[in-house]
Structures are given as C-alpha cells and as structure tokens.
Amino acid sequence: MTTPRESDLSALLEPGLYIVATPIGNLGDITLRAIDTLRRCAVIACEDTRVTGRLLAHLGIETRMQRYDDHASDAARARLLERAAQEPVALVSDAGTPLISDPGYRLVREARDSVVAVTSIPGACAAITGLTLSGLPNDRFLFAGFLPAKDKARRDALAELASVPATLVFYETGPRLVRSLEALAELWPDRDVAVARELTKLHEECRTGAAADLAAHYSERPAKGEIVLLVAPPWPAAPDEDPDALLREALGELPVSKAAARVSKATGLDRQTLYARAVAIKEELKRS
Numbered sequence: 001m002t003t004p005r006e007s008d009l010s011a012l013l014e015p016g017l018y019i020v021a022t023p024i025g026n027l028g029d030i031t032l033r034a035i036d037t038l039r040r041c042a043v044i045a046c047e048d049t050r051v052t053g054r055l056l057a058h059l060g061i062e063t064r065m066q067r068y069d070d071h072a073s074d075a076a077r078a079r080l081l082e083r084a085a086q087e088p089v090a091l092v093s094d095a096g097t098p099l100i101s102d103p104g105y106r107l108v109r110e111a112r113d114s115v116v117a118v119t120s121i122p123g124a125c126a127a128i129t130g131l132t133l134s135g136l137p138n139d140r141f142l143f144a145g146f147l148p149a150k151d152k153a154r155r156d157a158l159a160e161l162a163s164v165p166a167t168l169v170f171y172e173t174g175p176r177l178v179r180s181l182e183a184l185a186e187l188w189p190d191r192d193v194a195v196a197r198e199l200t201k202l203h204e205e206c207r208t209g210a211a212a213d214l215a216a217h218y219s220e221r222p223a224k225g226e227i228v229l230l231v232a233p234p235w236p237a238a239p240d241e242d243p244d245a246l247l248r249e250a251l252g253e254l255p256v257s258k259a260a261a262r263v264s265k266a267t268g269l270d271r272q273t274l275y276a277r278a279v280a281i282k283e284e285l286k287r288s
C-alpha cells in the first residue's frame with residue numbers, strides 16, 4: 001500500500017467518473033476513500049444538491065455540486081462525460097450506492113463505451129444491510145428493486161419470481177408495506193419474510209416471520225421510514241425432492257457440509273438452510 005505525500009492529499013484525482021457510496025442513515029457509514037474522493041473531485045454530480053450539501057457540510061468538503069439524475073437529457077449526460085474525460089467527476093445519490101434503484105446506469109454505461117475511466121468506491125447499500133440483518137439465507141439472493149404499486153402488477157411481478165431458489169430482496173415504502181405483505185401471504189404463506197426498517201438509524205428494526213403475521217402487525221402499527229422487504233427461498237413441492245430424505249441419504253456417506261452441498265446442488269435449495277437442517281438430522285440420528 002502506498003502512503004500519499006502530504007501534497008498529494010489535496011491534489012485532484014485523475015480524470016474519470018467516480019461512483020461514490022454514501023450513508024443510508026448513520027453519517028458514520030462512509031469510507032475514508034469515499035471522503036477522500038469527494039474532496040479531490042472537481043465536481044460532484046448528485047440527485048439533490050440540498051441532500052448531498054448536508055453530507056458535504058458534515059464532512060467539511062467544499063467540492064462543487066451539479067444536479068444529475070435519470071431525467072437528465074442526452075446532451076446533459078454527454079457534457080458530464082466530456083467533463084469526466086478531462087477532470088475527476090464524482091457521482092453520488094441521495095443515499096447508499098448509486099445505480100442501485102438510483103440514477104447512474106446510463107451514465108456508467110456510456111462512460112464505459114467511451115474513453116472515460118470508471119471507478120466504484122463501495123459502501124453502504126440498504127439491500128445488503130437488510131440481507132445481512134434478516135437471518136434469511138444469503139448464499140443466493142435476487143435483488144428486485146421496488147415492487148409495482150398496483151395490486152395486479154405486484155402479484156404478477158411476484159408470480160414471476162415464485163420459483164427462484166434464492167432469497168428475494170425488495171425495496172418498499174411504508175404506505176405500501178401491508179398490501180405487499182398481504183400479497184406475499186396469499187402467494188407464499190409458508191415462506192419466511194423479513195421487514196428491515198430504518199437501517200443504521202435510531203429506530204432500526206428487523207422483524208422476521210410469516211407474511212400474514214407481519215401484515216397483521218403492520219396494519220396495527222403502520223411502518224414509518226425506509227424499508228427493505230425480504231422473502232426466504234421456496235422449498236420444493238415435489239415429494240421426490242424431500243430435502244430431509246435426501247440429506248439422510250447423503251449423511252450416510254458424507255460429512256455435514258458436503259452432504260448439504262450435494263443436496264443443494266441436486267435441488268437448487270439454499271445451502272446454508274440445508275446445512276442447518278443436516279446438523280439437526282445428524283443430532284437426531286446420533287440420539288436414535
């Protein structure tokens with residue numbers, strides 16, 4: 001690792017587009033590299049100069065800001081890219097990782113098709129924070145952004161994901177949460193669901209359970225703030241794919257982790273869930 005000389009610390013970075021993740025609530029959740037990058041760019045392209053301005057004031061950064069979002073014209077995007085070819089331009093969103101249900105895709109796509117160098121400075125992302133907090137299987141997950149607002153479109157979107165053998169991760173809003181939970185309860189009454197709310201903030205909360213129970217809970221106490229909604233992967237319906245039977249068979253010749261891996265490969269089921277089940281079966285077998 002190189003240690004920059006004192007004079008390098010204030011110098012502008014190389015030209016290019018720098019995608020910079022910012023906090024999703026707790027202002028401490030920003031990396032040293034992100035702060036350094038924001039300080040050493042010529043301009044920061046942001047969704048809302050008031051929101052980003054508050055973060056910059058907190059960090060004592062005086063870099064100029066320029067509005068940029070997905071509604072920017074082709075010409076405005078081209079001008080920003082021309083600029084990034086000559087000087088360092090940071091891209092931030094209001095919170096979290098740019099491009100993840102936030103503006104930036106077209107800008108990055110076009111930068112990659114041009115001479116502009118692209119660098120991503122990782123950091124907070126609500127989907128990942130919710131996933132790690134939920135206790136749901138995380139070895140495979142599918143991030144699906146926001147569900148549609150209308151009932152039929154939401155049901156159709158969920159139905160399309162029904163057989164995906166992975167934890168599903170959605171962004172959700174307070175006013176729509178109960179309707180989404182009711183739709184989940186109707187479609188998948190047996191799958192575990194998690195509601196991760198106000199992550200990294202004072203009133204952070206994560207509840208896991210059946211969708212119907214969570215719908216009842218949030219009908220009585222409407223959820224405020226920002227929400228990540230997660231749904232555990234499906235178990236197979238086919239009786240010949242009974243995971244317990246397959247695990248018992250595999251445990252006859254393999255250690256627990258290898259048995260779980262084999263059944264996971266054969267069924268597409270989550271390996272961590274199978275591992276936990278294999279440990280329990282092994283205990284049962286020992287006792288019997």
Ligand code: SAM
Nearest residue numbers: 024096097100125126171172198199226227228
């Ligand atoms: N790019 C952001 C990221 O990396 O997480 C997401 C931006 S998206 C426009 C905003 C949505 O992310 C919110 O409606 C909510 O679903 C989710 N979200 C953002 N911050 C959150 C938080 N602190 N707690 C829970 N969900 C959050």
